Amino acid sequence: AQTVTQSQPEMSVQEAETVTLSCTYDTSENNYYLFWYKQPPSRQMILVIRQEAYKQQNATENRFSVNFQKAAKSFSLKISDSQLGDTAMYFCASVCSQGGSEKLVFGKGTKLTVNP
């Protein structure tokens, strides 16, 4: 079974600065995908970024990038030039692509506050 752990319940950052959110996961599979989702106060779950485990290159989406360390089973999210609109809960998630399952396993989330 897969597990996803986010060890930082809350974090804060000043506007325009950079912040890194941590995530570790545990899986015995070789083929899997990792995701970061954002949930702002509106509660809408928004997909931020995806990483395929077989790709060595870290995924990037504008100001969002990941540091994927497969051996360490670590998948952190870096937000550059933080904006007030980045204030949200951030969830790390994984899915094992072997066996045909589409089940996403989520971490407990990290509450990020961007201060002006």
Next chain:
Amino acid sequence: DAGVIQSPRHEVTEMGQEVTLRCKPISGHDYLFWYRQTMMRGLELLIYFNNNVPIDDSGMPEDRFSAKMPNASFSTLKIQPSEPRDSAVYFCASSSGTGNYEQYFGPGTRLTVT
């Protein structure tokens, strides 16, 4: 393209009443997921469908919960009878099934059972 549509957005009901939550997935998506989110338990997968067929319902808490997907564009999650501990935000999500595993969520239904 319209996203995942859920209705109602808010539901307040009394204990013992039947509650029906509705979801319309993104057109062309083959997978549909129902999640429940609470402060205590976080985000939990209740059930998911592939091509209208339930694939995994191991997350459904008990017999009071049931889900159906009569066609590719509509699904319901029913709670009968409802209890205060069912109070939560219920999300529907869909994915294309093309192998990228990206799930797109609806806005959620906030259910309050008094």
